[in-house]
Amino acid sequence: MARTGPTSTARRTLLWLAAIIIACTLAVGGGVLAGAATWAPKLGLDLEGGTQMILAPKVEGAGNITSEQLDQAVSIIRQRVDGSGVSEAEISTEGGRNVVVSLPGKPTDQERELIKASANMNFRPVIAATQAPSGAVPEAERTPEDKLPVPTAAPVNSSDTNWVDAALMKKFEATSCIPPLTERPTTSDPDKPLVSCEPDSGVKYILGPVEVPGKWIKTASYGLQAGAQGATTNEWSVQLTLQKPDGAKAFKDVTQRLNAKYQANPNDPQARFAIVLDDSVISAPSSMAVITDGQSSITGQFTEDSAKSLSDKLKFGSLPISFEIQSEIQISATLGLQQLEMGMLAGLIGLGLVVIYSLFQYRALGFVTILSLVIAGLITYLAIILLGWAENYRLSLAGVAGIIVAIGQTADSFIVYFERVRDELRDGRGLVAAVENGWARAKRTILASKAVNILASLVLYFVSVGSVKGFAFTLGLTAVADLIVVFMFTHPALQLLARTKFFGEGHAFSGLDPVQLGAVPLYRGAGRFRTPEESQEVHKGKNARAAGEAERRQTIAERRLAAKETQLVGSRGAGTAKSESRDDSEEKK
Amino acid sequence: MKSFATFGNELYTGERSYEFVGKRKIWFGIAGIAVLLSILFPLFGGGYNFGIEFRGGSQFTISQVAHTDVLIGEEAVAKAEPGTVAVVTNIASDTMQVQTDRLSDDATLKVKDALKAAYGVTEDHITSTFVGPTWGQDVSRQAIIGFFVFVLLATVLMALYFRTWRMSIAAIVGLLVVMVVTAGVYGASNFEVTPSAIIGFLTILSYSLYDTVVVFDKIRENTVDITKSTRRTFAQEVNLAVNQTLVRSINTTMVAVLPVGSILFIGALLLGAGTLRDLSLALFIGIIVSTFSTIFVAAPMYSWLREHEPELVKQAKKVQQREATETAVAL
Numbered sequence: 001m002a003r004t005g006p007t008s009t010a011r012r013t014l015l016w017l018a019a020i021i022i023a024c025t026l027a028v029g030g031g032v033l034a035g036a037a038t039w040a041p042k043l044g045l046d047l048e049g050g051t052q053m054i055l056a057p058k059v060e061g062a063g064n065i066t067s068e069q070l071d072q073a074v075s076i077i078r079q080r081v082d083g084s085g086v087s088e089a090e091i092s093t094e095g096g097r098n099v100v101v102s103l104p105g106k107p108t109d110q111e112r113e114l115i116k117a118s119a120n121m122n123f124r125p126v127i128a129a130t131q132a133p134s135g136a137v138p139e140a141e142r143t144p145e146d147k148l149p150v151p152t153a154a155p156v157n158s159s160d161t162n163w164v165d166a167a168l169m170k171k172f173e174a175t176s177c178i179p180p181l182t183e184r185p186t187t188s189d190p191d192k193p194l195v196s197c198e199p200d201s202g203v204k205y206i207l208g209p210v211e212v213p214g215k216w217i218k219t220a221s222y223g224l225q226a227g228a229q230g231a232t233t234n235e236w237s238v239q240l241t242l243q244k245p246d247g248a249k250a251f252k253d254v255t256q257r258l259n260a261k262y263q264a265n266p267n268d269p270q271a272r273f274a275i276v277l278d279d280s281v282i283s284a285p286s287s288m289a290v291i292t293d294g295q296s297s298i299t300g301q302f303t304e305d306s307a308k309s310l311s312d313k314l315k316f317g318s319l320p321i322s323f324e325i326q327s328e329i330q331i332s333a334t335l336g337l338q339q340l341e342m343g344m345l346a347g348l349i350g351l352g353l354v355v356i357y358s359l360f361q362y363r364a365l366g367f368v369t370i371l372s373l374v375i376a377g378l379i380t381y382l383a384i385i386l387l388g389w390a391e392n393y394r395l396s397l398a399g400v401a402g403i404i405v406a407i408g409q410t411a412d413s414f415i416v417y418f419e420r421v422r423d424e425l426r427d428g429r430g431l432v433a434a435v436e437n438g439w440a441r442a443k444r445t446i447l448a449s450k451a452v453n454i455l456a457s458l459v460l461y462f463v464s465v466g467s468v469k470g471f472a473f474t475l476g477l478t479a480v481a482d483l484i485v486v487f488m489f490t491h492p493a494l495q496l497l498a499r500t501k502f503f504g505e506g507h508a509f510s511g512l513d514p515v516q517l518g519a520v521p522l523y524r525g526a527g528r529f530r531t532p533e534e535s536q537e538v539h540k541g542k543n544a545r546a547a548g549e550a551e552r553r554q555t556i557a558e559r560r561l562a563a564k565e566t567q568l569v570g571s572r573g574a575g576t577a578k579s580e581s582r583d584d585s586e587e588k589k
Numbered sequence: 590m591k592s593f594a595t596f597g598n599e600l601y602t603g604e605r606s607y608e609f610v611g612k613r614k615i616w617f618g619i620a621g622i623a624v625l626l627s628i629l630f631p632l633f634g635g636g637y638n639f640g641i642e643f644r645g646g647s648q649f650t651i652s653q654v655a656h657t658d659v660l661i662g663e664e665a666v667a668k669a670e671p672g673t674v675a676v677v678t679n680i681a682s683d684t685m686q687v688q689t690d691r692l693s694d695d696a697t698l699k700v701k702d703a704l705k706a707a708y709g710v711t712e713d714h715i716t717s718t719f720v721g722p723t724w725g726q727d728v729s730r731q732a733i734i735g736f737f738v739f740v741l742l743a744t745v746l747m748a749l750y751f752r753t754w755r756m757s758i759a760a761i762v763g764l765l766v767v768m769v770v771t772a773g774v775y776g777a778s779n780f781e782v783t784p785s786a787i788i789g790f791l792t793i794l795s796y797s798l799y800d801t802v803v804v805f806d807k808i809r810e811n812t813v814d815i816t817k818s819t820r821r822t823f824a825q826e827v828n829l830a831v832n833q834t835l836v837r838s839i840n841t842t843m844v845a846v847l848p849v850g851s852i853l854f855i856g857a858l859l860l861g862a863g864t865l866r867d868l869s870l871a872l873f874i875g876i877i878v879s880t881f882s883t884i885f886v887a888a889p890m891y892s893w894l895r896e897h898e899p900e901l902v903k904q905a906k907k908v909q910q911r912e913a914t915e916t917a918v919a920l
Contacts, residue, residue, distance in 0.1 A: 098727075342865065343852070343865055347852075349851040349855070350847055350851040357847065361593065398868070401788075405849060408841070422594075426601050444806060445802075452799045456743075456798075463738060464791075468728065468784070471788050471792070
């Protein structure tokens with residue numbers, strides 16, 4: 001690097017841009033090879049087809065819902081949807097009030113009910129449990145009809161094995177808790193026993209009737225368990241507080257009964273009580289102590305995450321929240337695809353028209369515009385892919401529209417820049433100087449105007465809902481891409497081109513021909529140049545007031561004419577600075 | 590017919606000059622009438638035509654139909670759910686849209702099956718949607734909040750950048766004209782107002798101010814040392830700046846409108862009602878109105894707001910004195 005100057009700086013900038021693009025491409029390529037990313041952008045629901053439900057939470061009795069409760073609601077819905085075997089569902093909150101559920105395909109009525117239902121949490125004692133994850137018992141090995149259990153007496157409490165009758169046993173054997181899962185209801189009679197699974201472990205249970213309903217949970221939290229000496233151990237635990245008097249009393253009764261069984265045999269499944277959410281067991285701890293004051297702590301093989309998740313579920317379980325479907329939109333995959341194709345087609349046609357127009361307007365410079373647009377498009381595309389991979393950003397129809405709209409605004413940066421360069425040429429500067437000066441001025445304008453766009457997209461992104469968000473996002477993204485391109489490609493490219501013979505000497509097709517631009521060389525000697533139009537026509541002088549430049553180039557005859565004009569019009573009062581130029585476009589047609 | 594470059598040259602030197610500032614009474618008058626009509630039309634012309642997202646209801650879209658007969662759909666709905674009024678439209682070459690009042694889940698399934706049978710399409714080619722009336726309200730409420738937040742922040746941003754709050758005022762006045770007139774076109778033409786149209790509307794917000802900032806930046810450049818110069822008065826300088834950026838304004842408008850126009854064309858021709866069409870319609874109107882508003886309303890407004898400042902009045906006098914003496918010398 002011997003020389004430093006505009007040329008080598010321009011070259012270096014272009015190299016940097018190439019390096020950035022290559023790095024991003026390699027990152028995406030690596031992601032594709034690793035199977036984490038795809039070359040195609042992730043598509044939103046309106047392009048891919050599927051169902052979008054907007055749910056408004058309803059809290060019994062209470063008025064408003066806190067954002068914390070809404071987050072819990074989202075995590076519960078997510079589990080319900082995941083549990084029902086729908087993959088790739090997207091659940092998010094919107095506007096701090098609503099929950100948006102997007103599912104590929106169509107939900108069954110049952111799934112819809114499940115999503116809407118309020119959390120159904122309760123505590124049931126365990127009657128029987130399998131040791132390991134279990135599927136359905138094979139037909140051949142099932143208990144024959146005559147060996148099925150028959151209750152000998154009415155059950156005395158919820159843990160009583162007399163709850164298990166023939167029908168329940170059949171159901172227990174036929175249920176599978178490992179994939180493929182057996183369809184199970186999500187709401188059941190609290191006064192009846194229940195066959196249930198623990199999704200995390202695959203263990204199968206027979207549970208007794210509900211003894212402590214979820215609404216009796218006051219609060220739950222999680223933290224590191226305090227040891228016997230009060231020092232913190234490094235074991236995570238979940239603290240559960242029950243409401244007094246009902247919750248505490250009921251819990252005391254349960255733990256007394258179960259703890260007796262635990263003292264007799266720590267491995268007795270009947271010493272355990274199951275915490276059941278939507279009829280699935282989320283945890284089934286053994287009762288290791290009698291809880292008299294409604295303050296219990298659950299320990300086990302918890303990590304911080306699993307402790308937090310259990311405490312969240314317990315908190316949520318105490319919340320009688322249900323959802324109302326505000327709107328449900330189904331979009332068929334074919335219609336979405338059709339829309340996308342049309343959008344792309346419109347974008348390409350629009351781009352083609354812009355290309356033709358800029359070639360017509362700027363001749364060879366038009367190619368710089370086209371290349372700049374292509375690079376801006378490439379950067380936008382890579383950004384969308386990378387965001388889809390990292391943030392799960394999905395391109396929606398509104399986003400596609402945002403990109404198409406951005407074509408015009410991106411091209412505007414180049415137009416502003418080229419026009420400034422032309423203005424400098426008109427002042428009689430050489431091309432190299434004109435590019436530098438024009439850029440210095442255009443840079444300010446471009447930055448100020450793009451700031452407005454970026455501000456708009458930020459505001460829209462943060463206050464808006466639904467499809468407006470996707471639109472705002474792409475609008476902001478393209479504005480940033482545009483800035484990168486104009487600073488790192490368009491200007492350096494023009495700096496280099498200005499030094500070529502074709503542009504530097506102002507070839508007629510370069511779009512920067514000083515002759516066509518009516519440049520007035522700063523050197524006003526005998527070689528003064530005039531364009532053919534600049535003949536000695538009379539009306540030339542009429543605009544003397546508005547034209548300092550023109551004024552200095554006027555002949556004396558023209559000046560006199562102008563003066564006569566002024567006398568005819570009469571001098572206007574000072575202060576009303578009225579331009580006295582006249583619109584002579586009629587004469588020029 | 591001269592070449593466009595020559596046109597640009599003449600505008601740049603001031604040889605050719607359009608009186609954006611000088612004839613501002615005319616331009617303000619036209620803008621005022623347009624704004625008035627835009628407000629009156631929706632008031633007396635039946636108001637806006639709100640889409641289903643604002644009214645609430647059920648909507649079915651059937652694509653790839655064999656016959657685009659409206660009657661088929663109406664009969665199918667009437668049979669499946671007697672008493673339901675259905676509005677059936679052919680929205681694209683092979684796509685039908687059926688809108689009804691909000692149906693229950695069961696009724697929705699029934700109507701859907703009836704339509705499927707009537708038009709002879711498979712499950713893939715029919716979609717059902719129901720929209721609560723609050724959905725559209727949510728979108729527009731957030732949009733209005735966004736509008737105010739953006740205008741406030743943009744005003745501050747421009748005032749800081751241009752170092753004069755008068756430019757902000759002039760730009761916002763221009764913006765309001767754009768908003769009202771675009772809304773007026775919607776009201777007068779009975780185009781459907783959908784959430785997508787609202788998005789388009791918000792984009793015009795940013796486009797309109799964007800366009801104004803580009804022109805105002807040239808004005809700033811031209812008037813930066815105005816008090817030290819006796820070449821032109823403030824108003825003349827503003828006018829020259831608008832003229833000098835006129836080529837850019839024309840080019841930018843063309844380049845911005847071409848892609849939007851092609852979406853509009855494709856959307857209306859092949860796709861029927863939908864996000865793309867609604868969006869591009871608002872943009873198409875808005876971009877054109879924005880360009881006019883910048884050069885005919887915002888720029889003259891700025892000149893009007895400032896030319897009575899004592900310093901600028903003094904400067905204008907100096908300019909006239911110089912012109913008078915030069916004329917005398919020339920004679």
